[in-house]
Amino acid sequence: MFKDIAFGQYYPVDSVIHRLDARIKLVLTVMFVVAIFFVNTYFGFMLTAAFLLLVILLARLPMLSVLKSVRAVLFIVVFAAVINLFMINEGTVLWSWKSLHITDTAVHTTIKMTLRLVLLISGASLLSLTTTPVEISDGMESLMKPLKFIKVPVHDIAMIMSIALRFIPTLFEETGKIVSAQKARGASFDTGGLIARAKALLPVLIPLFVNSFRRADELAFAMDARCYNATDKRTKMKVMKLRVADVIAFFVVTAFFVAILLDRYYFVGALDKLMFGGLV
Secondary structure, three states: OHHHOOOOOOOOOOOOOOOOOHHHHHHHHHHHHHHHHHOOOHHHHHHHHHHHHHHHHHHOOOHHHHHHHHHHOHHHHHHHHHHHHHHOOOOOEEEEEOOEEEEHHHHHHHHHHHHHHHHHHHHHHHHHHHOOHHHHHHHHHHHOHHHHHHOOOHHHHHHHHHHHHHHHHHHHHHHHHHHHHHHHOOOOOOOOOHHHHHHHOHHHHHHHHHHHHHHHHHHHHHHHHOOOOOOOOOOOOOOOOOOHHHHHHHHHHHHHHHHHHHHHHHHOOHHHHHHHHHHO
16 A cells, blocks of 8 residues: 555656756745645636646646545545534535534535645645655755855755655555565454554554664765765756746746636636536
């Protein structure tokens, strides 16, 4: 099951999205995430989904790779949806049984919340799918350069994030191997109550922590043997430069962001009523 987690994995392919500057992709990802929290209409969600689908097609990514990131948090999405469905009591009651009620407001809120989470996770996963950990690290270091004036160790922070992103898929893969090995010895992780399942994870967590510390120790020795020193004077093999495609991508995402703001504050649901009539 851990092999299906897409977070931190890079999908190598030559596309216009992959060739964008890492700094631009970081900024645009933040803009996309912020824009999703401003979406409050079905038209806005349709526009966001269409925009996200266009980016996936331009990045030449298989849809399954993007949906894997949603699958990893599917339980959280379903749990949050159920809570919203039964906890919101405003609006017209559509279904009632004893003390449980489902209203039209609860249904609309649950649908919008689920769409927001799915689009948020899918959009954020595109950054790691189209950008290597080294590029993300270099991009963040470049964007955080102004913090050097207040003595923030920018290079150290970027290096830590790069190493963390690099080893996320490795840790998931190793966890899957440990789980398979424990199952071969007769261990069960799907039976019993919550406490029993938590206890069953101990034979997985202990060797995972041991292997993680071993990998960290080996990495430290390897960096020391190569005389690595986190100084500001280090040069980079690939120097990041903004190109025309980066500027175009920035203006496209900015236009999308403005469209979301207009839909929320100017049209105020008018497009929803025009498209869906009495359903909203």
